[in-house]
Amino acid sequence: DAMVIQNPRYQVTQFGKPVTLSCSQTLNHNVMYWYQQKSSQAPKLLFHYYDKDFNNEADTPDNFQSRRPNTSFCFLDIRSPGLGDAAMYLCATKAVASQTQYFGPGTRLLVL
Amino acid sequence: TQLLEQSPQFLSIQEGENLTVYCNSSSVFSSLQWYRQEPGEGPVLLVTVVTGGEVKKLKRLTFQFGDARKDSSLHITAAQPGDTGLYLCAYGENTDKLIFGTGTRLQVFP
Numbered sequence: 001d002a003m004v005i006q007n008p009r010y011q012v013t014q015f016g017k018p019v020t021l022s023c024s025q026t027l028n029h030n031v032m033y034w035y036q037q038k039s040s041q042a043p044k045l046l047f048h049y050y051d052k053d054f055n056n057e058a059d060t061p062d063n064f065q066s067r068r069p070n071t072s073f074c075f076l077d078i079r080s081p082g083l084g085d086a087a088m089y090l091c092a093t094k095a096v097a098s099q100t101q102y103f104g105p106g107t108r109l110l111v112l
Numbered sequence: 113t114q115l116l117e118q119s120p121q122f123l124s125i126q127e128g129e130n131l132t133v134y135c136n137s138s139s140v141f142s143s144l145q146w147y148r149q150e151p152g153e154g155p156v157l158l159v160t161v162v163t164g165g166e167v168k169k170l171k172r173l174t175f176q177f178g179d180a181r182k183d184s185s186l187h188i189t190a191a192q193p194g195d196t197g198l199y200l201c202a203y204g205e206n207t208d209k210l211i212f213g214t215g216t217r218l219q220v221f222p
Contacts, residue, residue, distance in 0.1 A: 004154070
């Protein structure tokens with residue numbers, strides 16, 4: 001089935017140790033998103049790609065970076081994770097002509 | 113960015129009860145979406161409402177878009193434990209971005 005896949009589902013890292021989360025999609029959608037979600041809150045958009053065009057949200061910390069090497073894959077790099085970065089990270093995709101976003105299952109990040 | 117306020121923020125009920133979740137704004141929207149996010153998973157689109165006054169049904173879930181297209185409601189009849197999750201209304205901004213409501217966390221006990 002076409003889907004949005006996130007690996008790993010759970011990631012434990014140490015304070016200050018760089019970590020990379022990955023997302024892949026088989027939907028061939030042009031737009032890909034990374035969200036941060038904390039407990040019982042709505043997802044917060046970090047950035048998104050329209051094809052290779054990168055769009056950063058104004059309040060996304062510099063600590064968060066992203067790469068999209070091709071249509072199918074997108075990565076979230078956290079350069080120096082702090083305790084406050086512990087959260088669920090969601091990847092989503094969207095076709096250009098649609099407003100429906102398709103979400104992956106998320107990666108839960110724990111920072112020790 | 114227009115604000116979407118959802119109420120209640122938390123809801124804890126017994127299986128078989130009915131409930132309504134509200135999504136309100138002072139702005140007019142061309143459409144609103146409802147997502148459900150089950151524990152440990154990503155949000156999944158339930159429905160999109162487009163026309164003022166529109167009512168859509170999805171099994172035991174009934175969605176309504178306000179006549180003025182400023183608000184929406186989700187009514188669940190005879191809630192089941194499988195309905196447990198975070199319910200989010202959302203609208204598309206500039207086509208590529210979704211603005212989510214504040215969310216309603218529902219817990220249905222057997």
